[in-house]
Amino acid sequence: MNLKELSQILGLSQTTVSRALNGYPEVGEATRKRVQEAAVLHHYRPSTRAKGLATGRAMAIGHVIPVSTRHEIVNPVFADFIAGAGETYAAKGYDMILSVVDDDREARTYRDIAAKRNVDGIIVHGPELNDPRVALLTELGLPFVVHGRASGVALPYSWLDVNNTRAFRRATDFLLDLGHRRIALVNGLEEMDFAARRRRGYEAALVARGVAPDPALMRSSEMTENYGHVAAAEMLRLPDPPTAFLTASMISALGVRRAIEDAGLKMGRDVSIVTHDDDLGYLRNGDGADPIFTATRSSVREAGRLAAAMLLELVVDPERTPRSRLMEATLVVGQSTGPAPQQAQAALSQRR
Amino acid sequence: MNLKELSQILGLSQTTVSRALNGYPEVGEATRKRVQEAAVLHHYRPSTRAKGLATGRAMAIGHVIPVSTRHEIVNPVFADFIAGAGETYAAKGYDMILSVVDDDREARTYRDIAAKRNVDGIIVHGPELNDPRVALLTELGLPFVVHGRASGVALPYSWLDVNNTRAFRRATDFLLDLGHRRIALVNGLEEMDFAARRRRGYEAALVARGVAPDPALMRSSEMTENYGHVAAAEMLRLPDPPTAFLTASMISALGVRRAIEDAGLKMGRDVSIVTHDDDLGYLRNGDGADPIFTATRSSVREAGRLAAAMLLELVVDPERTPRSRLMEATLVVGQSTGPAPQQAQAALSQRR
DNA sequence: CTTCATTGCCAAAGCGCTTTGGATATCCGC
DNA sequence: GCGGATATCCAAAGCGCTTTGGCAATGAAG
Numbered sequence A, B: 001m002n003l004k005e006l007s008q009i010l011g012l013s014q015t016t017v018s019r020a021l022n023g024y025p026e027v028g029e030a031t032r033k034r035v036q037e038a039a040v041l042h043h044y045r046p047s048t049r050a051k052g053l054a055t056g057r058a059m060a061i062g063h064v065i066p067v068s069t070r071h072e073i074v075n076p077v078f079a080d081f082i083a084g085a086g087e088t089y090a091a092k093g094y095d096m097i098l099s100v101v102d103d104d105r106e107a108r109t110y111r112d113i114a115a116k117r118n119v120d121g122i123i124v125h126g127p128e129l130n131d132p133r134v135a136l137l138t139e140l141g142l143p144f145v146v147h148g149r150a151s152g153v154a155l156p157y158s159w160l161d162v163n164n165t166r167a168f169r170r171a172t173d174f175l176l177d178l179g180h181r182r183i184a185l186v187n188g189l190e191e192m193d194f195a196a197r198r199r200r201g202y203e204a205a206l207v208a209r210g211v212a213p214d215p216a217l218m219r220s221s222e223m224t225e226n227y228g229h230v231a232a233a234e235m236l237r238l239p240d241p242p243t244a245f246l247t248a249s250m251i252s253a254l255g256v257r258r259a260i261e262d263a264g265l266k267m268g269r270d271v272s273i274v275t276h277d278d279d280l281g282y283l284r285n286g287d288g289a290d291p292i293f294t295a296t297r298s299s300v301r302e303a304g305r306l307a308a309a310m311l312l313e314l315v316v317d318p319e320r321t322p323r324s325r326l327m328e329a330t331l332v333v334g335q336s337t338g339p340a341p342q343q344a345q346a347a348l349s350q351r352r
Numbered sequence C: 001c002t003t004c005a006t007t008g009c010c011a012a013a014g015c016g017c018t019t020t021g022g023a024t025a026t027c028c029g030c
Numbered sequence D: 001g002c003g004g005a006t007a008t009c010c011a012a013a014g015c016g017c018t019t020t021g022g023c024a025a026t027g028a029a030g
Helices: A003-010 A014-022 A029-041 A048-055 A076-092 A103-116 A133-140 A164-177 A193-208 A225-236 A250-262 A300-316 A341-351 B003-010 B014-021 B029-041 B048-055 B076-092 B103-116 B133-140 B164-177 B193-208 B225-236 B250-262 B300-316 B341-351
Strands: A060-067 A095-102 A121-124 A144-147 A158-162 A183-187 A218-220 A244-247 A272-277 A294-297 A324-327 A330-332 B060-067 B095-102 B121-124 B144-147 B158-162 B183-187 B218-220 B244-247 B272-277 B294-297 B324-327 B330-332
Touching (some): A003 A014, A014 A029, A060 A076, A060 B076, A095 A103, A121 A133, A158 A164, A164 A183, A164 A193, A164 A244, A164 A272, A164 A330, A225 A244, A250 A272, B060 B103, B060 B300, B103 B133, B121 B300, B164 B272, B164 B294, B164 B330, B183 B193, B183 B225
Parallel strands (some): A060 A095, A060 A121, A183 A218, A183 A244, B060 B095, B158 B324, B272 B294
16 A cells, blocks of 8 residues: 555545645645545555655664674663663654674774665764764764763764763762772773773772772673673682672672672672662662662663654754763662671771 | 766766666676776765665564563563674675564554565564464565464464473473472463473473472563572472472573572582573673583574574565474583482482 | 635655666677 | 677666645635
8 A cells, every 4th residue: 555546545646645644734624634544544654765765864763783702792781772762763753773783894884874874863882982983973974872972082972871980989989988998890891981981980989088999909891790700709819809899780790799609708798799780671680679789770771762862853953963961870779788897897896 | 975976977877887786787897897996986875765665675674572561571682682683684785673662562563564664574573372473464464584483373484493392391301310309490471482382391391200290389470580589589488499490591590599599508509400591692601611500502693693594585585485493402511400409318328 | 806815735856776678889690 | 791689788667755836716805
């Protein structure tokens, strides 16, 4: 069923039918109603391709997911982010086009996407420090929003990010307040902008309290369960082991917890953990009041919704100046943190 | 840069340029080369929309991800499956269009997709028992491949699935061989076809050995960490607790392990776990030789690659009869299983 | 009873590509 | 030197939609 057929059935011109369906004022209300009913009856939906050709709008947004052996495995946060973005797109009638791309061919992919003109805008995932994609996309003139930021990039661009620095600074402060001084950072890959920022927040908090950051207590890698386990196990074997861990994701936190228990210690009593929690659907940090992990929490699904909405605004009005949005993470206290053991003992001995 | 401009630059007709680029024989080799070079030089890529309109092919595949409050949260396996499928699409020049859809509007969504004609085929995710989508898509005449199967559907259709029944039967047999008799099943949602099959495999193995399945040892829910924890914790408090757990995913296995340790027991010695392992990128079951969990393993990423390839064959040749592919899971032995405690004791006493 | 907006509708052009159905030029054997 | 392949290239139609520019008919105003 296409426009031509539908208009023949109705005994109207294609013009009128098209206008009736698209809400233009120059068709009579009676006719409009008749047209709309016929459209529903015959399951008429305009062809995206033809509509796109005629209007110059693709009504689709592209997401380019970098994937390589080097890093950025298929990150579980993508699933939630995309689910959030998908909600926004669905509400506004946009499609979402996903490209999983080997990241050494990423530049070419963006060029191709721009030339093929099958998306109206792009969400950039996983920005790195000095990420070249910002300049590339600006040059290509394709509207885009970065999920995260690209430190070191001078050009103005639109982004939506969590305040990672502040979140990790607060988390570190929280541990310091509990008396911890040996605080380990089990970070994500520090080429990634978000991980670099988290480290900065962590270090700033330590320095502000006069605690020297110890390179032996900092790791950076892909955020897997196994990585958390290995990293924590190694650090716990140090002569002066950490009494607290700051981890970059729930998954690596699970690994850290396992290492703590393997060492015969108890999480929350002997060793504390604060993790970042993206509030993923399938990996909830406990249900409700008493979370398993003390965490800096920020919903990545909500981030997806908002980033998509920002991008659609940009698509509708390309003259608009770049927009940005900084989401704050909330620090929720769970069962994984407690006073530093030394301090607990000191408190005990004071009472005696 | 479009065809018209490019052909003007070259002093050729659009026809010739189009044919040269698409490999038709009726253009001279010299001209073809000249055209190809100019295309590269000017970054020419044909507009997907226009090409699609002219050819009637969208060069895109749709993935409809059901998402609702009821069930099927944004499942982490989607990310890996889609990454695999994306590889195939990229290699063949197809785009991937994702629709996240509230599942009470799913039928409507499929109808819309068919009417909008912006995909050449669809991958169906998360089939349930008697899934109505098979009939709907068959009626719509849209090529599709189901990831999984839909028990109870009589129509022929194309699918790719893991042999879940066999995998869980083997896993159960393995535990029975180790002397376990109280074997719990921490299953996924049993409306889902894969979960129903797993249960059947589990029950069949028990019955074949004369062990009566005990409803108190079977749970079914969304496969989260928390669910695994709660379910296992409850069962371990039973008067006659299980000595082994069969879980449906790595994530719920992590929860089960936590419950075991919370109870002061040791995994692999006091209580065994066998889990299904989708071989997800960010949740590896140990690196290399000695996996954490004994598991039935099958790569969902590979499934994505294969399902996509099957669908593309179907798209190219719609007359082709439905194809299917059953992948076998391998049973890998890790640190999470050991002989049933009673039997271990019996063995010890025999030695004395 | 004209005149002139206004309302309601339509024919046709155009979006960027593929493809049909020639047209022209070249080359072959006889 | 001629008919007929053969090799190259082209003009124009068509894919399904939107949108420009008109055209009748209607009703209000003069």
